[in-house]
């Protein structure tokens with residue numbers, strides 16, 4: 591079954607309400623999807639995480655090397671793309687292009703064998719995963735603390751067992767908003783914080799110290815991803831678990847986090863770090879180092895379905911009879927590309943997500959709507 595056609599699509603949505611985090615503002619969403627079609631007519635969808643135009647260019651670059659290859663040989667195709675880009679793109683956006691194609695090939699393989707990707711990966715070690723709500727971004731106008739508390743209570747009401755909020759506004763403001771949110775949601779809902787590497791080691795230490803009684807489940811990207819040694823020092827000096835890795839790529843990149851003892855929780859993005867093929871390898875390595883994996887997930891239903899399958903296959907670490915279900919990131923901010931363009935929708939029931947049983951990813955793109963959102 592040969593790869594016959596590889597079509598990247600750039601889709602966008604202008605947001606009704608822009609939001610921001612510790613680094614910059616989002617006015618719109620722009621995502622690069624890819625559709626890979628075989629000579630037998632089977633097709634698969636993939637998605638890259640990062641600058642869509644560059645991912646599209648990356649996909650077009652890989653085209654020439656993989657057209658005509660066997661679509662079922664996903665590791666052989668992966669290796670071809672990896673070697674073709676290795677000399678100048680060991681990290682970064684070319685790997686998001688590789689990831690998108692890799693995900694599409696897993697989708698094809700699942701459809702061909704009429705099996706969900708979770709089974710192709712080795713089976714579902716958990717039938718359900720536990721989504722946590724990502725939201726609580728910053729916005730202009732109004733009382734921020736009040737707005738964040740209201741949003742957190744909405745997620746609690748919807749049954750989420752965990753909520754992740756942004757920090758990075760400075761220590762004083764962060765302590766104020768974090769304390770208010772935790773007080774509002776209570777002990778039965780877990781709270782994670784994410785500064786998107788807004789802090790120096792000293793500042794991050796100070797924030798951890800001031801939040802020490804709030805029972806924070808993890809502190810994500812506390813410092814720059816260029817400073818894994820600072821991650822380690824922070825980790826040694828706080829009881830708050832440290833998470834990171836959404837800006838890291840390939841098993842070779844994650845090896846640095848693990849060898850430096852930088853994180854309790856590693857967060858590869860399947861749509862950037864090397865696709866399902868590579869994140870499975872990263873997960874195996876993480877397990878060897880005693881590190882937990884909670885993938886970073888963002889984007890459309892394609893990215894979310896890829897995460898669901900992979901997470902259901904993860905080994906618990908260390909594992910015990912009454913183990914809790916694995917976490918999955920579920921962004922709750924406005925996203926029509928997730929809610930309209932891809933079907934079916936991912937909707938938690940009783941605070942849990944069931945792993946899809948349809949062949950492949952179990953998600954499709956509504957191609958009639960593609961024209962509405964497409965800008966390339």
Ligand SMILES: [Mg+2]
Pocket residue numbers: 784786810811836886
């Ligand atoms: Mg993050």
